[in-house]
Amino acid sequence: MEHVKNKQVLLRDYVTGFPKDSDMNIVESTIKLKVPDGSSDVLLKNLYLSCDPYMRNLMNKPEGPPNPRSYTPGSPLTGYGVSKVLESGHPDFKEGDLVWGFTKWEEYSLLPAAQILFKIEHTDVPLTYYTGILGMPGVTAYAGLFEVGSLKKGEKVFVSAASGAVGQLVGQFARLNDCYVVGSAGTKEKVDLLKNKFGFDGSFNYKEEPDLDAALKRHFPEGIDVYFENVGGKTLDAVLLNMRVHGRIPVCGMISQYNLTQHEGVTNLAHIIYKRVRLQGFNFLDFYHLYPKFLEFLLPKIxxxxxxxxxxxxxxxxxxxxxxxxxFSGRNVGKQVLVVAHE
Amino acid sequence: MEHVKNKQVLLRDYVTGFPKDSDMNIVESTIKLKVPDGSSDVLLKNLYLSCDPYMRNLMNKPEGPPNPRSYTPGSPLTGYGVSKVLESGHPDFKEGDLVWGFTKWEEYSLLPAAQILFKIEHTDVPLTYYTGILGMPGVTAYAGLFEVGSLKKGEKVFVSAASGAVGQLVGQFARLNDCYVVGSAGTKEKVDLLKNKFGFDGSFNYKEEPDLDAALKRHFPEGIDVYFENVGGKTLDAVLLNMRVHGRIPVCGMISQYNLTQHEGVTNLAHIIYKRVRLQGFNFLDFYHLYPKFLEFLLPKIxxxxxxxxxxxxxxxxxxxxxxxxxFSGRNVGKQVLVVAHE
Incomplete structure (x- = not known):
């Protein structure tokens, strides 16, 4: 039976503060490219892996009740990815299928079929898209804006980390609904992309704004209806001063806080009473039943x-x-994808 | 035409920090007990006035867009109250009607009819109740718990300022829905009331808990489904660590913060992502259309x-x-009512 080398990315140890390359190890193990007799597992060749901010939280030493997705030192990272089925013990999948779902950071993975979320039916778009615009980040932008954010036509929308995997879609989806959209990002290149590539109405570099409240008042003299929250901390605090009555804040992430051992305090929360604002945390897994509807909405537009x-x-x-x-340093421009193999 | 003395409570000047008695003046003006010819105003004799925490915010010097309800130095305070109609220029009201709505802190008020919210139809209960259990605080508890909080039978509910005008009702309404209810308050007397008078399952004195997170874990080993937020600050921060997945936090008030020139920072907001929690500010005015349904629910129970x-x-x-x-020092036990006149 064929044993092959299987390169893996392992967590070296639990992480405190900003993660470093050296918090992970590259190792070469071996794997038997065969689903064990009687098993219903699926053997995958991993093609594209998704690099996502939430992964930072899984590197922490777990406190309180264990998170089943937390990483274990000495084991490969896990995450969303696009893979090809090499062999399947499960009737829903067969050799050659392209799929996306939870996989491991390694070349080949033998996994329970339940970790595969969707079979990929449309391959006239780049396969990498199933880690981003057509994957978890895409559904996150869509559900966050329309379901959690209850976006209405013509509203005023602010999005942080706006050139990122989710933010760039939030802005474009809102523009498709005739909304006024402003985004913030951390470099000139990203800020330019927002207006020139993604069609935002306005954009600013939060690192060059000494007063975020003033920057928001400049872009939203009448206030913000929907703030799509990706960063937390000081940005959220400034936004709370600028929300309109009955505004909504879908909370997708707080990337500015994940590496801090003591999170920044948010001091303006009382404004959610004065303005009757809804602040709601959510994640993709609560909305993945929307995926067929989402594809129907988005594929033609792509x-x-x-x-x-x-x-x-x-x-x-x-x-x-x-x-x-x-x-976590904002080095990436757009959705960060990791190629394991091109088919 | 009869002129009578009209005692008033005026705001002396905008307030910073904790309010003091001396921030208000008692003065005697006079008023003509007559609706001017051609006016559609209503002349009221004020009976019972409601003392509510939100009034503190109206004493601040307004920043940004003016709040039409903010107090003006030299003018009477305004607030909810129960009044008797002495004369009406408006067809909806007539002499002798008992009403509740927005009125002024004075013996007699000449007001636009629109400031009257409801005519009082049921007088077999104490009239003071229309400043509390059958007034704004009652609807606030009801709407906050069932509409904003989406309370379900059997859930685990925590309420702060639990013996207050709203809190005591939140606990009782939740108990009527077979929920497990714990409340916090700031004196032994209040904490005892919660269990002995209002039937809470548990209660604690937040001032005697060095570690609020530990206190909550003791009362909610499986976490909190609904936190009815009245206080903000450190309590909210501890609650965020103890919310269950898909928990809700209706945000009614943050009384611990209103007198601080710099609000306390809330550091655990990222937990609303991990637990997909909904935090929603609201007030009575968004829900007062529920009043008839509310009375139907509550009057028989009273x-x-x-x-x-x-x-x-x-x-x-x-x-x-x-x-x-x-x-603001927690001196009151239960709903604070101010009697201007007994009928």
Missing amino acids: REGKVVYVEDIAEDLDNGPKALVGL | REGKVVYVEDIAEDLDNGPKALVGL
Whole structure:
């Protein structure tokens, strides 16, 4: 039976503060490219892995009740990815199928079929898109804006981390609904992308704004209806001063806080009473039943060029740690993808 | 035409920090007890005034867009109250009607009819109740718990300021829905009331808990489904660590913060992502259309003694400033009412 080398990215130890490349190890193990007799598992060849901010939280030493998805030192990272089925013990999948779901940071994975979320039916778009615009980040933007955020036509929308995997879609989806959209990002290049590539109405570099409240008042003299929250901390505090009555804040992430051992205090929460604001945390897993509807909405728009997507592609598992760590310094421009193999 | 003396409670000047009795003046003006010819205003004799924490915010010097309800130095305070109609220029009201709505802190008020919210139809219950259990605080508890909080049978509910005008009802309404209810308050007397008078399952004195997180874990080993937020600050921060997945936090008030020039920072907001929690500010005015349904729900329960209500009654406008200021040191036990006149 064929044993092959299987490169893996392992967590070296629990992480405190900002993660470093060296918090992960690249190792070569071996794997038997065969589903064990009688098993219903699926053997996958991993193609594209998704680098996502939430992964940072899984590197913490777990406190309180264990999170079943937390990483274990000495074991491979896990995350969303696009894979090809090499062999299947489960009737829903067969050799050659392209799928996306939870996989491991390694070349080949033998996994329970339940970790596969969807079979990929449309391959006239880049396969990497199933880690981003057509994957978890895409559904997150869609559900966050329309379901959690209850976006209405013509509203005023602010999004932080706006050139990221989710933010660039939030802005474009809101523009498709005739909304006024402003985004913030952390470099001139990203700020320019927002207006020139994604069609935002306005954008600013939060690092160059000494007073975020003033920056928001400049862009939203009448206030914000929907703030799509990706960063937390000081940005959220300034936004709370600028929300309109009955505004909504879908809370997708707080990337500015994940590496701090003591989170920044948010002091303006009382404004959610004065303005009757709804602040709601959510994640993709509560909304993945929307996926068929989401594809129906988005695939035509991608094909017609009405929605575009910027990816930042790193090649080879060896570069995985650097790609992942780069999310937290804002090194990536657009969705960070890690290529394990091109088919 | 009859001119009579009209005692008033005026705001002396904008307030910073904790309010003091001396931030208000008692003055005697005069008023003509007659609706001017051609006017559609209503002349009211004020009976019972409601002392509410939100009033503190109206004493601040307004920043940004003016709040039409903010107090003006030299003018009477305004607030909810029960009044008797002496004369009406508006066809909806007539002499002798008992009403509740927005009125002024004075003996007699000439007001636009639109400031009257409801005519009082049921007088077999204490009239003071229309400042509390059957007034704004009652609807606030009801709407906050069932509409904003989406309370389900059997859930685990925590409420702060639990013996207050709203809190005591939140606990009792939740108990009527077979929920497990724990409340916090700031004196032994109040904590005892929660269990002995209002039937809470548990209660604690937040001032005697060095570690609020530990206190909550003791009372909610499986976490909190609904936190009815009245206080903000450190309590909210500890609650965020103890919310269950898909928990809700209706945010009614943050009384611990209103007198601070710099609000405390809330550091655990990222937990609303991990637990997909909904935090929603609201106020009575968004829900007052529910009033008929609310009365139908509550009046029989009051008559049958299934819901009780504790009031703290101060007599005479002269004692108004002290009654109002007492809310912020927790001096009152139960709903703080100010009697202007007994009919």
